[in-house]
Amino acid sequence: MSDRSRIEWTEATWNPVTGCDRVSSGCDNCYAMTLARRLKAMGAPKYQQDGDPRTSGSGFAVTIHPDSLEQPRRWRSSRTVFVNSMSDLFHAKVPTSFIRDVFDVMVDTPRHVYQVLTKRPLRASRIAGQLPWPSNVWLGVSIENMDVAHRVDHLRRVPAAVRFLSCEPLLGSLDGLDLADIDWVIAGGESGHGYRPMDIRWARDIRDACLSASVPFFFKQWGGRTPKSLGRDLDGQTWDQMPEPSAGHERRLSPAKPMGSGAAHL
Numbered sequence: 001m002s003d004r005s006r007i008e009w010t011e012a013t014w015n016p017v018t019g020c021d022r023v024s025s026g027c028d029n030c031y032a033m034t035l036a037r038r039l040k041a042m043g044a045p046k047y048q049q050d051g052d053p054r055t056s057g058s059g060f061a062v063t064i065h066p067d068s069l070e071q072p073r074r075w076r077s078s079r080t081v082f083v084n085s086m087s088d089l090f091h092a093k094v095p096t097s098f099i100r101d102v103f104d105v106m107v108d109t110p111r112h113v114y115q116v117l118t119k120r121p122l123r124a125s126r127i128a129g130q131l132p133w134p135s136n137v138w139l140g141v142s143i144e145n146m147d148v149a150h151r152v153d154h155l156r157r158v159p160a161a162v163r164f165l166s167c168e169p170l171l172g173s174l175d176g177l178d179l180a181d182i183d184w185v186i187a188g189g190e191s192g193h194g195y196r197p198m199d200i201r202w203a204r205d206i207r208d209a210c211l212s213a214s215v216p217f218f219f220k221q222w223g224g225r226t227p228k229s230l231g232r233d234l235d236g237q238t239w240d241q242m243p244e245p246s247a248g249h250e251r252r253l254s255p256a257k258p259m260g261s262g263a264a265h266l
């Protein structure tokens with residue numbers, strides 16, 4: 001499989017872990033789970049283990065791939081790299097020692113920018129003190145509606161140089177979401193068979209919240225039967241804002257604060 005990505009906000013993908021389990025409504029139409037089933041049928045070696053059929057699927061068992069760890073070292077020119085487009089690095093089944101191995105590679109290859117996206121920021125915050133947080137590692141959480149807004153609180157406890165939100169698939173209003181200490185927001189609608197349409201008010205609300213908080217905003221797509229079927233203009237404009245390169249500043253681990261009552265997805 002090519003390591004070049006068709007995702008608008010990144011350039012390459014790196015999958016030292018594959019497979020996952022659904023944790024919230026944003027996972028209902030998980031593209032990675034569908035793709036894993038196809039890759040297993042095609043004989044792709046990374047996708048031969050089946051996950052629990054209640055939460056995962058064919059070819060989608062959480063599996064670590066030590067032989068994929070070296071891949072970014074071979075990329076000579078700098079890239080923006082989406083880490084684990086086919087999994088969640090902070091899944092409970094990924095050993096902390098392996099997460100550290102992934103971070104070691106990211107530390108050793110500062111020419112690349114790494115975007116780690118998780119729906120399990122509670123674990124990330126719990127083990128944050130055991131990991132290095134170089135300025136080329138960005139950490140993001142997926143927020144599909146306010147039911148999972150507590151993920152942003154966990155993210156704020158992690159000293160990542162850039163903290164970002166992926167509001168995709170956007171499934172509800174994010175009115176009232178706290179954007180304090182957030183450096184970038186991506187939003188987009190769901191695509192594919194059975195997609196859940198996005199209300200224009202939800203997109204406008206999160207854009208306007210970013211404008212008023214001076215947070216860069218990236219509008220990826222409206223979604224639909226295909227990712228491009230309904231375009232990506234919002235009120236006649238494309239929104240391709242990214243964090244400034246200098247946004248990758250060092251952050252220190254903040255002292256533990258009492259968290260809200262949101263359920264942990266572990």
Ligand code: SF4
Pocket residue numbers: 019020021022023024026027030031032033086087088119
């Ligand atoms: S957390 Fe991500 S990879 Fe895992 S099931 Fe949900 S959408 Fe898929």
